[in-house]
Amino acid sequence: MVGASEAARMERLESQVENGGGGAWEYLCLVRKLKARRSNKVLKHGLSILNDHRARSKLGAEEWTLYEQVAFAAMDCQQHDVAKDCIAVLSKQFPGSIRIGRVEGMLLESKGAWAEAEKVYARLLDDSPLDQIIHKRKVAMAKAQGDLSAAVKFLNKYLEIFMADHDAWRELAEIYVSLQMYKQAAFCYEELILSQPTVPPYHLAYAEVLYTIGGLENLQTAKKYYASTVALTGGKNTRALYGVCSCSVAIRQLTKGRNKEEKEMSDLQTLAAEALQRDYKQRAPNKLPLLMSMLKNMKLNS
Amino acid sequence: MRVGFMAGILGGILLAHAGYATIQYRGMLKIVEEEFSRPPMNVVVELLLGLAFCIWAALAAPAKFRSIHPDSEENRIVSLPTNLDFMIFNHRGKVFPCNAEYKLKK
Numbered sequence: 001m002v003g004a005s006e007a008a009r010m011e012r013l014e015s016q017v018e019n020g021g022g023g024a025w026e027y028l029c030l031v032r033k034l035k036a037r038r039s040n041k042v043l044k045h046g047l048s049i050l051n052d053h054r055a056r057s058k059l060g061a062e063e064w065t066l067y068e069q070v071a072f073a074a075m076d077c078q079q080h081d082v083a084k085d086c087i088a089v090l091s092k093q094f095p096g097s098i099r100i101g102r103v104e105g106m107l108l109e110s111k112g113a114w115a116e117a118e119k120v121y122a123r124l125l126d127d128s129p130l131d132q133i134i135h136k137r138k139v140a141m142a143k144a145q146g147d148l149s150a151a152v153k154f155l156n157k158y159l160e161i162f163m164a165d166h167d168a169w170r171e172l173a174e175i176y177v178s179l180q181m182y183k184q185a186a187f188c189y190e191e192l193i194l195s196q197p198t199v200p201p202y203h204l205a206y207a208e209v210l211y212t213i214g215g216l217e218n219l220q221t222a223k224k225y226y227a228s229t230v231a232l233t234g235g236k237n238t239r240a241l242y243g244v245c246s247c248s249v250a251i252r253q254l255t256k257g258r259n260k261e262e263k264e265m266s267d268l269q270t271l272a273a274e275a276l277q278r279d280y281k282q283r284a285p286n287k288l289p290l291l292m293s294m295l296k297n298m299k300l301n302s
Numbered sequence: 303m304r305v306g307f308m309a310g311i312l313g314g315i316l317l318a319h320a321g322y323a324t325i326q327y328r329g330m331l332k333i334v335e336e337e338f339s340r341p342p343m344n345v346v347v348e349l350l351l352g353l354a355f356c357i358w359a360a361l362a363a364p365a366k367f368r369s370i371h372p373d374s375e376e377n378r379i380v381s382l383p384t385n386l387d388f389m390i391f392n393h394r395g396k397v398f399p400c401n402a403e404y405k406l407k408k
Contacts, residue, residue, distance in 0.1 A: 002383055005376035035383035039395075043404060051407045074404070076389070078396050085406040110391035136387040144390035171388045198372060201382050234373030 001199060002034050010034060017045055024049055025059070032069055039076035046070035047082070064090060071103055075110040083107050098124055102133060109141055117141060132162055139171070148179055166195055173205070182213045200232040200240075207243055216254050223247035227268060235275050244272040249298045273298075303363055310359025316352030320345050 013027040024045040031038055046066055049055045056063055071086035087107060091100050101124045108117035118141070121134050128134075135158045142151035155172045162168065173188035189206035196202065207225035210218045226243035233240065248269040273295050280288045324341040331338050340346070369377055 001379045002381045003376065004378045004380045007380045035386050037384045037386065037389070047404055047406065070406075072386075072389075075391055076395065077404075078391075078398070078400065079404050082404050082406050089406075106391075112392070133387055140388045140390050143388065144392040167385050167387055170382070171385050199382075200379060232372065233378060234371070236373060236378065 002036075006030070006034055010036065014038070014041060017041075025055075028066065028069060032065070037076070039073040042069060042073035043077050043079065043082070046073060064093060068099075068103060072106070075107055078110070080107065080111055083110070098128055098131065102131075102137065105134075105137060109137070109144065114141060114145060130161075132158075132165065135162075136168065139168075143175070148175055151175055152179070164195065166192055169195075173209075177209065182209050185209050186213065198232065200229045200237060203229040203232065204237065204240055204243070207240070211243065211247060211250075214250075216251065219247050219251050219254070223251070223268070230272070230275075236279075238276065238279060241272045241276045241279070245269055245276070245295070245298055248272075303365070306359045306362030306364075309355045310363055313352045313355025313359055316348055316355060320348040320352060323348070 010027070010030050013023055013030060016022075017024050017027050018041070028042060028046060028049075031042055046069060049059070050063075050066060050070060059066060067086045067090050071083045071090070074080070074083040074086065084107065087100065087103055090103070091097075094100055101120065105117045105120040105124070108114075108120060118138075121138060121141075124131065124134055135154070139151050139154045139158065142148075142154055152172065152175055155168060155175070159165070159168055159172065169188050169191050173185045173192070176182070176185035176188060186206065186209045189202060189209060192199075192202045193206060203225045207222045207229065210222035210225065223244060226240045226247060229237055229240035230244065235241070248266070276291060276295070277288070280291050320341075323345045327341055327345070328338050341349075369375075371377060372379075
């Protein structure tokens with residue numbers, strides 16, 4: 001999870017390194033820790049460290065991690081020769097290593113040579129059949145070739161063995177959403193919320209999938225999960241506040257004519273509306289009239 | 303932070319001294335053959351002072367305390383980490399012009 005202070009520190013370091021101040025190694029370590037995908041910056045500054053003998057020798061044993069990181073960045077920026085050179089250096093240092101074999105497979109993937117990459121991964125899997133990352137690369141290859149159903153099949157097989165891998169559950173949920181298989185996506189998000197109940201983005205995503213599926217019960221559950229997102233983020237998540245309002249409007253549309261539970265619902269909606277107004281007044285006062293007209297429409301529609 | 307350390311050392315010395323004074327007082331009581339109910343008033347005052355100094359040191363000596371609220375300005379989750387294990391290279395970056403100056407020197 002990327003916290004706000006860490007993200008701010010990464011932005012600061014990035015602007016500092018871009019403008020010529022030092023701190024490139026610190027920036028690269030932070031990018032690696034936060035798993036951010038800043039390939040062009042990593043490539044530029046990583047190469048500047050690696051091409052400088054003194055800076056490279058100052059790194060000591062971490063030099064090889066930097067080679068790997070620069071190789072990934074080069075593949076992402078389609079600079080295949082840089083990646084090949086990095087892999088050559090690494091394989092000279094660590095001959096026969098599975099980790100280097102994986103990087104080679106990824107290089108073949110980035111060049112588009114799917115069959116050869118498949119062969120490389122099959123060979124590596126013979127040596128170590130329980131390597132998680134190679135299984136995940138097979139899923140990624142299927143996804144890159146556009147074969148989402150094969151990717152789903154591979155991911156499901158992977159998750160039968162490694163049930164606790166929440167990255168994989170998240171990937172599966174996103175693939176299901178792109179395939180519009182919302183019920184299965186909801187199941188994946190439920191698994192994520194079960195394993196990590198204090199992460200607000202999962203609650204938000206689950207609420208959105210439920211809202212998309214529709215139906216009265218799903219809308220009521222979606223409203224509860226939007227509310228839990230609001231609770232987890234201390235009321236600062238604007239999207240969740242909007243979600244609460246939209247769910248209330250949709251529920252009211254569906255239960256038009258039934259007088260049962262109107263009172264308890266409108267409390268949450270009025271509070272969410274007030275929170276939205278306060279937020280807009282503070283952060284975007286010129287957009288406040290848009291918000292007010294939208295809220296008025298919502299109340300009128302009931 | 304240095305004041306904190308000094309206060310902590312001073313508090314520790316006060317407590318040790320209070321302990322020593324109490325032991326001596328008990329020894330004196332044994333000579334006079336009286337019951338030991340509680341240490342004398344000045345030792346109690348010294349104990350309380352030492353306690354105050356140690357508490358101050360415990361709060362002042364460490365660096366700035368970090369926030370524990372999950373939704374505070376520094377702790378709130380800004381984004382989920384990108385799933386780098388499933389990273390694909392089949393994206394629009396292929397059509398960007400190749401920057402020939404990127405080379406790994408031997």
